[in-house]
Amino acid sequence: MPHHRSTQADVAALAGVSQATVSIVLSGHTPKGVRISDATRNRVLEALRITGYSANPVAQRLAGGKNQxxxxxxxxxxxxxxxxxxxxxxxxxxxxxxxxxxxxxxxxxxxxxxxxxxxxxxxxxxxxxxxxxxxxxxxxxxxxxxxxxxxxxxPFVFIGKRETDKHLLPYVGADYVTATARQVDRLAALGHTRIAYAGVQSDDQSTRDRVDGYRDAMTAKGLAPRFLDLRDAARGTGEIVESGVTAVLLAPENDPDEIVDAFEARGLAVPRDVSVVLLGQPHLPPRRGRRWSGFSVPxxxxxxxxxxxxxxxxxxxxxxxxxxxxxxxxxxxxxxxxxxxxxDCPDVEGDTVALAPSLTRPFERNPS
The missing domain is CATH 3.40.50 (Rossmann fold)
Incomplete structure (x- = not known):
């Protein structure tokens, strides 16, 4: 049997007062020219306790002009x-x-x-x-x-960088451009020259920022940008082997564990043969407990x-x-x-980055 929700009318009837009096007691503010005795106020409070009445907070706030x-x-x-x-x-x-x-x-x-x-x-x-x-x-x-x-x-704020023609849109975003460029710098300092970006080329702002950071950093170092689509992990890793890529920046839509499985199926190890950097937390949680190198999104x-x-x-x-x-x-x-x-997106050290294979072994895989 459904429980009857008490109303202000129920409270007023039990206390023997008007609904206006109940409303004033609930608000805690007595209008100018109105007097409510302590005895009346106590009767209303007791009726509130007995009925278990609770005011509608949205209605109260709307009536006051400030919702909070x-x-x-x-x-x-x-x-x-x-x-x-x-x-x-x-x-x-x-x-x-x-x-x-x-x-x-x-x-x-x-x-x-x-x-x-x-x-x-x-x-x-x-x-x-x-x-x-x-x-x-x-x-x-x-x-x-x-x-x-x-x-x-x-009034609104977008969580994530967004741009409009007049740049009026308020937002709080992550600095994917700088964070991605730092990953290229990190890999280049370890001797990597064939560094690929693996991710879907979509039009959303975060993807554009990551791609811009990667492309600008590669160009600044005189290196050729390489873009891969690893949604088909087996096919994508084959392309990495054939092109001689030694380091991969993984966009978060990729499943990094699936990529590692595909590498291992080809006899390659991370990071010995291929260094892998995550450009933010992956959409799926890691399964192996591996400490991925890259950056995190705050x-x-x-x-x-x-x-x-x-x-x-x-x-x-x-x-x-x-x-x-x-x-x-x-x-x-x-x-x-x-x-x-x-x-800023803080760097994560991890254990999936190492020296380029050419610096640790006397051969280089299928240079292109």
Whole structure:
């Protein structure tokens, strides 16, 4: 039998007062010219205890004009399936920052997923209005939707570098360009001259940044860029052997353990014959416990800093409150650097990088 949810009318009837009196007691603020005796207030509080009534926090906040609610919208499904956990670290950072800022978070999940991507079109715009602002996460965003948010001045921050024609879109991203270039420098310092980039050539911003970092670093060293597609691991590793490549930069969509298995099937060992560097955490968790060399993406820091930025955008014209420690003075005067934050990706030493084979053995595999 369903349990009846108590209402303000139930509380008012039990206490023998009006619903307006119950509302005033719940708010904790007595309007000017209104007097509620201690006895009446105590009767209302006792009725609240007996009925177990709990106010609708969204309705209370909307009535007060300040929700203290911020949202998170993800273009792909949020929670991991098949071992994939793209969003977990971002959400950890968001939660930590939300606790410190004293705000509650809403996860928008009702938008239908079509071809692996959610869209805000339809009633999604109205749903966002529940929150004061929203964080956006996703590998494949809708550019028209982002422009609509900009045009309507809805407060939002994208987690991940994003660019628009007028560079107005606020984001907190990772510095994939510099981090990828450092991996080329690391391998070149170990004598590698045939360094390949293995990854799908897609149009998303993070892929473009990684490719730009790789190509620029190779060109600066007078080395020829080589691009491989390792979705078919056996075929791709065969191409590596035939071309004489001695080091591979793996984009995160690759399964590094599968690549190592394909190398070993050809009698090659990592890192003795081929050095392997990961350009960020792989989408699938490693199975062998190998310590991969490369760089990591500071996802928790990105999530936390994005929420702080969003809070500053939302509150930059508001007075500070006990629940919102960010003050609207100099701390809220946002600059271009605030709106477009890029965070360094720390290197991971690992054990999958070694000297080029030509420096440790008197032969070189099939030089091209």
């Amino acid at each position: 609610l911020l949202g998170v919208f993800t273009y792909e499904k949020t929670f991991p399936r098949g071992g994939r956990d793209f969003y977990g670290a971002f959400l950890n950072g968001i939660e930590e920052a939300a606790e410190q800022l004293g705000v509650d978070m809403l996860l928008f999940t009702s938008a239908r997923v079509v071809d692996g991507r959610r869209r805000l079109a339809g009633d999604g715009w109205q749903r966002l209005g529940i929150a004061d602002g929203c964080l956006l996460l996703g590998q494949q965003e809708d550019r028209e939707e982002l422009q609509h948010l900009l045009d309507t001045n809805y 996802r928790e820091e990105m999530g936390a800093r994005a929420l702080v930025l969003l809070s500053r955008i939302v509150h930059q014209d508001a007075e500070p409150t006990r629940r919102s420690p960010v003050r609207p003075s100099a701390a809220l005067r946002l600059t271009d650097a605030d709106y477009h934050q890029i965070i």
